[in-house]
Amino acid sequence: MEPQPTAYLPPIQLRIADDIRMRIERGEYRPNDPLPTLHELADHWKCSLTSARNAIALLKAQGLITGGRGRAPVVRKPPRRVVRDSSRHQTEKDLALAAEDERSKHGEAEDDLGEPLHDLQFRTEYDIVAAEPDLAEVFQCPSGERLLRKLYETCDKDGTRLAHSISFVPERLLKPNPLLLSPECEPWPGGAQHQFHTVGIEIAQIIDQVTAIMPTTVDAQRWGLEEGVPLLMVRRISVDTAGHVVEISDAQYPADRTELRFTTPLKLWSE
Numbered sequence: 539m540e541p542q543p544t545a546y547l548p549p550i551q552l553r554i555a556d557d558i559r560m561r562i563e564r565g566e567y568r569p570n571d572p573l574p575t576l577h578e579l580a581d582h583w584k585c586s587l588t589s590a591r592n593a594i595a596l597l598k599a600q601g602l603i604t605g606g607r608g609r610a611p612v613v614r615k616p617p618r619r620v621v622r623d624s625s626r627h628q629t630e631k632d633l634a635l636a637a638e639d640e641r642s643k644h645g646e647a648e649d650d651l652g653e654p655l656h657d658l659q660f661r662t663e664y665d666i667v668a669a670e671p672d673l674a675e676v677f678q679c680p681s682g683e684r685l686l687r688k689l690y691e692t693c694d695k696d697g698t699r700l701a702h703s704i705s706f707v708p709e710r711l712l713k714p715n716p717l718l719l720s721p722e723c724e725p726w727p728g729g730a731q732h733q734f735h736t737v738g739i740e741i742a743q744i745i746d747q748v749t750a751i752m753p754t755t756v757d758a759q760r761w762g763l764e765e766g767v768p769l770l771m772v773r774r775i776s777v778d779t780a781g782h783v784v785e786i787s788d789a790q791y792p793a794d795r796t797e798l799r800f801t802t803p804l805k806l807w808s809e
Contacts, residue, residue: 550585554593555600562602562613569615573603599766601794614764617795620650625801627744634732641728646701647692655725658700659693664721666709673706676775677783684709686719698762703789705730711784712737730776730785739784743777748798757790767794 541560548556561567574582579590594611597603605611626649633641647655665687674681685706692701712718714737726733731741750768753761757769769790776785791798 549589550583551589551592551596554579554583554585554590555596558593558597559600559602567613569613571613573597573611573613575610598764601764601767604764617792619795619797620791621797621799622650622791623799623801624744624746625799626650627741630729630731631741633728634735636728638727641732645725645729651692651700655692657695659695659697660725661691662721662724663689664719667706669706669708673786676786677706677708679708686712688721690724699760701789702760703787705785705787707785711739714738730787734776734778734784740779741776741784742779742781745775745777746798746800747773747775749773750793761790761792763792764794767792769793770796770798772798 541563558567558573567573573594576587576590576594579585579593580587583590594603598605598611602614603611604614629644629649633644645655647653647658647660651658667685667687669677669679669681669683669685671681673685674683677683677685686709688705688707690701690703690705691699693699709719712733715733717723718733718737728735734741749771751771753763753767753769757763758765758767761769763769770793772789772791774785774787774789775783776787778784
C-alpha cells in the first residue's frame with residue numbers, strides 16, 4: 539500500500555513528520571540511517587527549530603526513530619518479534635508426562651525467545667501472600683487465603699527485560715509436594731503443568747485475557763521501550779479437570795515486539 543499523508547492540512551511539524559515517515563515506509567531511509575539535523579529540517583521547510591524538534595518528537599512517539607539525549611536521531615531498527623502461540627499450552631501439557639531430560643530442553647527461553655536459559659539472566663522470587671478480593675473472586679476462595687506468589691523475570695546479558703510474569707497458586711494445592719513451595723526448585727523442568735502433575739492436578743483449560751496499558755517510566759526503562767509503545771497485559775487462568783481455578787498468572791509483553799497468536803482447534807462434524 540502506498541504511504542499516505544494525513545488527510546487534512548496539518549501543522550508544519552506534522553507535515554515534516556509525515557514526509558519522513560513516508561520516506562521510511564518507502565525504504566528511502568533504512569534502519570540506522572541518520573535523519574537530517576534540526577537546522578537542515580528548519581531550512582528545508584522554512585520553519586522554526588521548535589517545529590522541527592516537534593516533528594522529531596512525533597516520529598519518536600510513533601516508534602519510527604530512536605535517539606535523543608545527545609545522540610542524533612536515526613531510523614529505528616525493528617525489534618525482534620516473539621510469537622507467543624496458545625498452542626504451546628497443549629505442548630506443555632504433553633511435556634508434563636515426558637521424562638525429565640526431555641522436559642529440561644523446553645521452556646520460555648528455549649521455545650519463545652529462541653535462546654538457552656544459561657545465556658540469559660533468570661531470577662524468581664517466592665512469597666506467601668493473602669488473597670486480595672479480586673484474586674479470591676477468581677479462585678472462588680475466601681479473601682485472605684494463603685497464596686504462593688511466584689515472580690519470574692528473564693533479561694538479556696545487558697539487563698534488558700525479555701519476559702516477566704507473576705503467578706498465584708493456593709498454597710494448600712502444593713503442600714503435598716514441599717519442593718513446589720521453594721524457589722530452589724526453579725527453573726522447573728516442564729514448567730507449571732508438570733508441577734501440578736506431581737500433586738495430582740491435571741489442567742483441562744487455560745484462559746488468556748489480554749488488555750493493554752501505557753508503561754510507567756520504570757517499565758519503559760526495564761523493557762527498553764521507545765516512547766509511545768504500550769505493554770500487553772495477559773492474565774492466564776488455569777482450570778483443572780474439576781473446573782477449579784488452580785493458577786492465575788499475570789504476564790507483560792511489549793506490544794512492538796510481540797505477536798499473540800491464539801490457535802483454536804475445532805472438532806470436525808464427522809467426529
